[in-house]
Amino acid sequence: MRIIDELTKDGLLRFAKKITFNTQVLLRAVEDKIAVNYEFNIFRKFNSDVSRYLLLTSLPFSFVDVSINLEDLWNLDCRECKTVIYRKTMPTGNLKPEFFIVGDAPGVGNGELSDRFDRVWVYGQSSHLLRKALFKIGIYFNCWFTNLLKCSTPKNRPSTDREVRACSLQLEREISLLQPKKIFLLGGNVQSMFHDFGIPTINVYHPTYFVRRGIGYREYSEHLKEKLK
Numbered sequence: 001m002r003i004i005d006e007l008t009k010d011g012l013l014r015f016a017k018k019i020t021f022n023t024q025v026l027l028r029a030v031e032d033k034i035a036v037n038y039e040f041n042i043f044r045k046f047n048s049d050v051s052r053y054l055l056l057t058s059l060p061f062s063f064v065d066v067s068i069n070l071e072d073l074w075n076l077d078c079r080e081c082k083t084v085i086y087r088k089t090m091p092t093g094n095l096k097p098e099f100f101i102v103g104d105a106p107g108v109g110n111g112e113l114s115d116r117f118d119r120v121w122v123y124g125q126s127s128h129l130l131r132k133a134l135f136k137i138g139i140y141f142n143c144w145f146t147n148l149l150k151c152s153t154p155k156n157r158p159s160t161d162r163e164v165r166a167c168s169l170q171l172e173r174e175i176s177l178l179q180p181k182k183i184f185l186l187g188g189n190v191q192s193m194f195h196d197f198g199i200p201t202i203n204v205y206h207p208t209y210f211v212r213r214g215i216g217y218r219e220y221s222e223h224l225k226e227k228l229k
Contacts, residue, residue, distance in 0.1 A: 009041050016053035021128045024056055028123070031058050035117040038070040040095065046141075055135060058119040062095040073174050074150055080166045084151040085111055089118040091146035091174065098142040100180040100199075101130070102171075103206070104190050105149035105159050121145035126207040130186075133207070133221035137228070144178055146171065148193055158189040168195060175199065184224075202227050 012030065019027045040060040043050050054061060060070065074090060089106040106120050121127045122145075134140035149159050149167050175183075175197050183199050185191045187206030194201065204227050210220045 009043075012041070012057075013049045013053050016056055017049065019056055021056070024123060027056055028058055032117065034059060035090070035119070040070065042066075051141075054141060055131060058092055058122040060092050060095050064096060066095045068095055068177055073177065074170050078150070078167075078170075081151065081163050083160065084149065084153055084163060087111075087113045087118050087152050089113075089120055089147075089150055089152070091144060092119045092122065093144040093146075094142055095144070095178065097144035097178055098181045099139060099144070100175065100178070100183040101134070101143050101145045101186065102183055102190055102194065103145075103147045103186045104193075105147050105151065105153045105156070105163075108152040108154065108156050120147050125211045129211055129217045129220055130207040132217035133224055136217065136221040137225045139228075144174070144180065146174055148190055159193060161193065164193045172197065 012027075015030060016027060035058070040062065042062050042065060043054075044063065046063070070090075079086065084105075085108055087106060087109070093101070101121065103121065106118060107124060109118065121130060131140060134143055148164050148171060150170055151167075153159060153163070172195075180199060183194075183197075183201045185194055185201050185203050187209070190206075191201075191203045204224055205220075207220060210216075210223075
């Protein structure tokens with residue numbers, strides 16, 4: 001399958017028709033070129049092509065004009081913590097969200113990155129299960145995906161209190177700029193570390209809990225729906 005050079009919105013939509021979760025890395029290769037410029041797409045018409053693309057995309061998006069400078073959302077030059085693995089890992093999702101989806105830290109993947117951006121909650125079994133479950137209960141397109149930490153931890157260990165405190169201003173900036181109505185907290189460590197921002201929170205199992213037990217996205221969607229009531 002040929003990687004397209006045309007980085008227009010229509011080009012991305014056409015290319016996404018050929019992509020599945022199993023071949024998502026091909027779309028990523030195209031979007032890497034866009035991510036380094038902090039670009040995102042505004043979709044004024046919602047149809048099946050847009051729906052398919054947004055379910056697979058790793059870029060921020062919006063359905064309305066937004067006056068948000070993406071560089072204000074996170075400080076990728078931060079090196080305050082000496083206990084993490086530095087990755088240029090940015091949040092993604094709807095820039096006018098109703099829900100924040102907050103995990104612990106981005107996966108360590110292939111280690112420190114200096115030449116391109118990684119994006120949170122896009123790739124891997126847990127990310128796919130989470131996206132499919134949110135889509136099934138009808139809220140995926142109203143979600144912003146982020147983490148307590150913007151860097152990975154060695155061997156994907158839980159974040160520490162010091163690391164979370166060092167990164168808290170970045171998460172506070174995201175919440176202040178995007179102003180979600182509710183916040184999903186994924187897993188016990190996030191729930192114990194999350195600071196109160198005066199926004200209702202919803203405690204749910206981390207999707208990895210379901211993946212490790214061989215439980216699919218339909219069951220996870222029921223879990224999310226029950227917690228959302």
